[in-house]
Amino acid sequence: MTIAPETAPARRAAAAKEPKQTFSYSSDDIKRMLPHRWPMLMIDRAYDVVPGVSGRGIKSVSVNEPFFAGHYPDHSIMPGVMIVEAMAQLVAVVYVAELLEAENPGTGDPSASVGYLGSISSMKFSRLVVPGDQLRLEAKLGQKLGGLRSVSVRASVGTELAAAGSLIVTTERKG
Numbered sequence: 001m002t003i004a005p006e007t008a009p010a011r012r013a014a015a016a017k018e019p020k021q022t023f024s025y026s027s028d029d030i031k032r033m034l035p036h037r038w039p040m041l042m043i044d045r046a047y048d049v050v051p052g053v054s055g056r057g058i059k060s061v062s063v064n065e066p067f068f069a070g071h072y073p074d075h076s077i078m079p080g081v082m083i084v085e086a087m088a089q090l091v092a093v094v095y096v097a098e099l100l101e102a103e104n105p106g107t108g109d110p111s112a113s114v115g116y117l118g119s120i121s122s123m124k125f126s127r128l129v130v131p132g133d134q135l136r137l138e139a140k141l142g143q144k145l146g147g148l149r150s151v152s153v154r155a156s157v158g159t160e161l162a163a164a165g166s167l168i169v170t171t172e173r174k175g
Contacts, residue, residue, distance in 0.1 A: 042086035052098030057090040063131035078129035087153040115170030123165030
């Protein structure tokens, strides 16, 4: 009996069925992965990260955040733009994780590969985020469009959706 050699499409189909390895990253790991620093480092932890594919993250919202001093002083709510920034930073973690977890990771600074937020579309805000909330973030990377990548993002507090929409991010940083 002869066994036919495995074809490339069969290998790809088998690989697609295998569960992807997931990773978790602490706040210290995230500081090594992203160029952001306080007060603009918006995520505390990333988990269930499938490098280059998807991930989840946590932003613990504290009354000590600098934006609460003026937004709004008598009724503190997290600005929508900061929620979007937190989601975009999770996207960067998922993207950089692909570089870090590769079989032959580069020796350079991984944060140098973080690009920019290019566009925000169909973003809907459906719940206020206030001090004491734990913002749960989700990101799923989509299609690559040259130097751009589409991403689906969501943020929730408990079981309540706070924001959801689509982002376009650059996959490289240019001066």
